[in-house]
Amino acid sequence: MKTDETWHWLELWERARDHALTTDEQARLNDALKNNAEVRNLLAEAALLEAELRSGSLEEAPVSPAAGSTSPSRSWASRVAQVVLPLAAAIVSAGAVWLLSREPAPAATLTKASACKWGNSALPTLEGSSLQPGMLELLDGIATLKFASGAEVALEAPVTLEVVSAMECRVKKGTVVAEVPPQAKGFTIHTDETTVVDYGTRFGVSAGEDGKCLVHVIEGLVEVEHAGVKGRKELRAGQRVDYGGFIQSAANPDANVTDSQPEPGRWLPSPINDLGDGWQILTTAFGRGKDSWIQSNLKQDVTGRESYLRIKHTTHDMNLDRKAYVAFDLTRFADKHIAEAEFTLHVEPSDLGFASLVPDAVFSVYGLTDETQDSWDEKELHWSHAPAHSMASEHRTGVVEGQALKLGQFTVPQGTTRGGFTVKGPAVADFLRSDTNGLATFIIIRETDETARNGLAHAFASKENTRNTPPMLKVRLED
Incomplete structure (x- = not known):
């Protein structure tokens, strides 16, 4: 295989592991893995090399091997044949490149979760857990997430929150308080109808399942965009915006109770x-x-x-x-x-x-x-x-x-x-x-x-x- 071809396939492999392939590139790489033994061997060797580097087991090859010892190149080939080629065959039989992919970096870490009671959460809820994108439901207590961007978000029960990425999350219902350092400028919190973009500040967001939303800035500056409202609104320290009368409904949550509603499902x-x-x-x-x-x-x-x-x-x-x-x-x-x-x-x-x-x-x-x-x-x-x-x-x-x-x-x-x-x-x-x-x-x-x-x-x-x-x-x- 020519040098430029080698670098081409290695580059595609690297981009595949970063989930950065286009549809055409992914199809081309899948086809090569299925039909081109040279590409399979090349990528298998690359996978083994990285594995050994990560485990620290790669030893410096002697300048001249001792008599009777196996040469480094033969040892390498043997290991490829015994370990990596079956892996490549498995990749081909699956018809996909996901086995060569890196596990994505965590979007956030659950840094504090003392005395918390969790509900139906798709993510781990032990303190110190790394969090990929997914849903968290906190029934009681306060938990703190530190996003990979540096932003910290405190969840105040009861609250349901979706971790979206290192730079954004979505509040389905409940209250959160975010503290965003300068390096995480642009960190965004979504609700069903509202988007809050931070510019290095501390602010709180409360959201109801009915679309109501309250945004209050404790320090700094945020921009708020709400469905049905033209443009973005700037809020500075001490300012707030209340979409849908959130404060009024919070002050008297029994205001809409009617005789047709069921009796409370608990002992009184x-x-x-x-x-x-x-x-x-x-x-x-x-x-x-x-x-x-x-x-x-x-x-x-x-x-x-x-x-x-x-x-x-x-x-x-x-x-x-x-x-x-x-x-x-x-x-x-x-x-x-x-x-x-x-x-x-x-x-x-x-x-x-x-x-x-x-x-x-x-x-x-x-x-x-x-x-x-x-x-x-x-x-x-x-x-x-x-x-x-x-x-x-x-x-x-x-x-x-x-x-x-x-x-x-x-x-x-x-x-x-x-x-x-x-x-x-x-x-x-x-x-x-x-x-x-x-x-x-x-x-x-x-x-x-x-x-x-x-x-x-x-x-x-x-x-x-x-x-x-x-x-x-x-x-x-x-x-």
Whole structure:
């Protein structure tokens, strides 16, 4: 075979391994492998040489072989005949060149996946796994992907994401936060109807299955293109665009619930339940029970009919602090001695803010000791007039001294979207035993700040929530 022919076939072989052949070139190479023994032998030798170089087994040939030893050329030929030629024959019988192809480089690496629960994922979900293009479904927790381009994308459960390439991914539903270094400029996130192109920044994307999409820029600059909207829109730090009213639907996901929809497929407690052995469960749906929340934005109206209790603390925006108020009707326990007590809230996925910007969050629970304030109304509760609260800065993450008593704390790990969180112990039981008006009000405040503006507003199920357990009080009674 002439030198120029040799280089021609080696070049085609190399391009085949990089998946860079045209249709005509692939057909020509397949035909040569099938009908030309010289080409088969040439490419087989090239494959063996690369294999030996990779394994480090290729030894330097002696200048003059010792007597009785096999010459390097004969040894080479022998190995080709024994190992590579059968491989070439297999290639020919398959009629394809894919066995000569390199395995494509991974598009991303799963660098963090602590306390994650995965759904129907086509890709490996162990921390440290290399990821080819494919789908990931995260049900709980926060996972971080580092793309080969250098871009990092945090997945905030629940979310379904498709890894497309080193420079792009697609959010089917859910929320992600991307941090893109200069070398990955141009990294792109797609949703069903929106494309976000980064120019070295940090930004978040939330997408719904109904086509709604929210893009918020934390730092830097992005360009956004949306189906049906002419041209691209530039967004800089602090700016956002909301296609389809995503924020409104996130704020009240039960707004479209109708009587024709099926009942929730999970157990929900009755307003009051006898568990035996003196234990009873009471929720805010019983009797005079009530639950609501307040926000430091004085223009924000809370009706008390929201499906979530929103709780947040931030030093980055004076309008976005939130506290929750929960009251239980204790009249059923009037003649009983409360020996033990537990207060529980159930966290729910929140579509307001980014979980990546809030570390493990500590919540404090207070009991309202000034019973003259127990008559608060869900519909009228407001930041300007709420129990054990004032508009002074020190009360954004606290209560008015002498009007409420701290009962305990609980911690919600970063990215957690399901589960109950409980405060229990003598302080809770003592608080309930001290009641004289048949109503017990609990105040819940988040102590933990966000690391940047627009961090997560935690959500807990209220008595209006159709999918989860409302605020719950579990007590053990003694006669």
